[in-house]
Amino acid sequence: MKTLVIISHPNINESSSQQFLIQSFPQSEKITMHHLEGTYPDGQIDVKREQALLKEYDRILFQFPFYWYSSPPLLKHWFDEVLEEHFAFGYRGNKLHGKEFGLILVVGVGEKEYQTGGQEGFSISELTKPYQAIAKKIGMQYLKPLTIFQFPYMKEAQKMQLLIKYQQWVMMEKPDSLKAREVWIVNQLEETSHDTLDADESSFILDQAIEIIEDNRIELDELRMHIDNNDQ
Structure with missing residues (x-):
């Protein structure tokens, strides 16, 4: 694309x-x-x-x-x-x-x-x-x-999250898909050479990736609860 x-x-x-x-x-x-x-x-x-x-x-x-x-x-x-x-x-x-x-x-x-x-x-x-x-x-x-x-x-942490989200929006085929966002993050981490990052940078990027994935899980759980409540 x-x-x-x-x-x-x-x-x-x-x-x-x-x-x-x-x-x-x-x-x-x-x-x-x-x-x-x-x-x-x-x-x-x-x-x-x-x-x-x-x-x-x-x-x-x-x-x-x-x-x-x-x-x-x-x-x-x-x-x-x-x-x-x-x-x-x-x-x-x-x-x-x-x-x-x-x-x-x-x-x-x-x-x-x-x-x-x-x-x-x-x-x-x-x-x-x-x-x-x-x-x-x-x-x-x-x-x-x-x-x-x-x-x-x-x-700064919020700006890092924005950087990731912005790149996802520009690069991904389905940027509003929770699953696609998780896959994109994993792929980006795999493509990033550890030789080019020091320990602090690697740790920070990993922490941000984990936080975004956890946010996706929370968003998905909230959506499921909303659907369940509407079905009752």
Whole structure:
């Protein structure tokens, strides 16, 4: 699977969260990073170039700060210009059919504020309905978003977990699958040469892997309990 990560941020060099994600970006010929503001500083999008780029990839991820429940202006302009009729929808507009559509959102407030009773009043799922509608209209499979809450307040251990989760989201075929995430972690550990890591680094990475797997187990147990309660 080939993945294209389209990033939109008007001041990306000043964004600690975006710089962290860029530094965490996996090195692979099958994964490409594409920063819109860097490519089009004048805001004039080369529509044919962008359309040709989209056709090369199987998964398209849009990474951006969630400004006022939406994207930065250039990404909105990109959607308006690139996803045109006869390319993305309408007569013979099936060029993106079957591809995957995902969001990587950076949010400034806490996760609890996007839950019932929170100050935002709506969930991330509700606020991203327009993107779900876009994916549906152009025949793409909408993926569950990767949402990053309050990056500046994260501790180092949380950032390490984010690094792993981000790489999973970009690299894995089924990033929302608990089993697939566990397999990915094991494979990454097996591929990591112990000769390149000192004892402290190896121990830290192993601890993080164990913690993520345990979190997956807890999430699975909670899901089973929810299903059991609904069946009663």
